[in-house]
Amino acid sequence: MRARDSIWVFGYGSLIWEPGFAYASRQIARLDGFQRSFCMRSIHHRGTVTQPGLVLALDAGQGGCEGVAFEIPARIAGESLEYLRARELISAAYLEQQTPVMLEDGREVEAVTYVIDRAHDQYCAGLSLEEQAQIIARAVGGRGPNCAYLFNTAAHLAELGLRDPDLDWLAARVKELRRG
Numbered sequence: 202m203r204a205r206d207s208i209w210v211f212g213y214g215s216l217i218w219e220p221g222f223a224y225a226s227r228q229i230a231r232l233d234g235f236q237r238s239f240c241m242r243s244i245h246h247r248g249t250v251t252q253p254g255l256v257l258a259l260d261a262g263q264g265g266c267e268g269v270a271f272e273i274p275a276r277i278a279g280e281s282l283e284y285l286r287a288r289e290l291i292s293a294a295y296l297e298q299q300t301p302v303m304l305e306d307g308r309e310v311e312a313v314t315y316v317i318d319r320a321h322d323q324y325c326a327g328l329s330l331e332e333q334a335q336i337i338a339r340a341v342g343g344r345g346p347n348c349a350y351l352f353n354t355a356a357h358l359a360e361l362g363l364r365d366p367d368l369d370w371l372a373a374r375v376k377e378l379r380r381g
Contacts, residue, residue: 208278209312210285211302213237213268214257215350218357220271221288222281229305229361230270232314235259237266237365239333240326241317245291246344254340254347255333257354258295258317260326267363270302270312282313289315294323334371338378348375 207225210216211232241258248254259266273281289295295315302312317324328336340347355372358365 207275208273208282209302209310210271210273210281211268211300211312211314212271213259213266214354216271217269217361218353222271222273222284223277224271225274226272227269229267229363230302230312231265231267232259232300232302232312233265234261235266235300235314235316236262236264237268237368238317238326239328239337239371240324241294242323242325243340243342243347244323245342247342247347247350248336248340249342252340253323253336254342254350255325255328255336256347256350258324259314260317261319269361270304270310285313285315292321292323294318294321330367330370330374334374334378337371338375348379351375 211230212220237257238260239255239257240260241256242253243256244250244253247256296318298314298316299311300314301309303309337347337351352372355368358368
């Protein structure tokens with residue numbers, strides 16, 4: 202990165218509604234080759250070691266993921282990356298990568314992206330939606346209830362016009378479980 206260049210960060214979950222860093226612009230963006238999935242056990246932010254929650258991760262595979270790309274000015278890029286690394290790499294289950302994302306305005310940019318490390322013991326792909334709902338409905342971690350993470354993400358995706366049928370189903374099911 203040259204000193205005068207801004208950087209881009211791709212958000213697909215809580216970064217969409219709580220980035221935690223200043224940015225110059227943001228756009229809807231698409232990352233091909235990864236899907237948004239509740240495939241990471243959360244033992245810090247949305248669960249504990251004894252009762253893990255689930256958080257979203259980007260899992261490699263077919264298709265793509267729509268989210269938000271944030272442009273961070275060069276003058277604050279270093280401190281923003283430091284913040285993101287402390288937040289996202291807390292247990293080393295994510296890998297920080299530079300990936301090409303397609304912005305809504307048609308440009309392709311390289312973006313800092315956090316993807317799941319399939320070799321990490323927090324990786325848990327393959328859970329049914331019902332299993333995910335049962336976990337999310339009861340887990341609580343250092344940043345609050347797991348269900349709040351799900352509800353915020355689903356609501357903000359909907360506000361942006363980004364439909365995610367699995368998240369919509371999970372949000373409805375977790376609300377049912379918490380009422381019952």
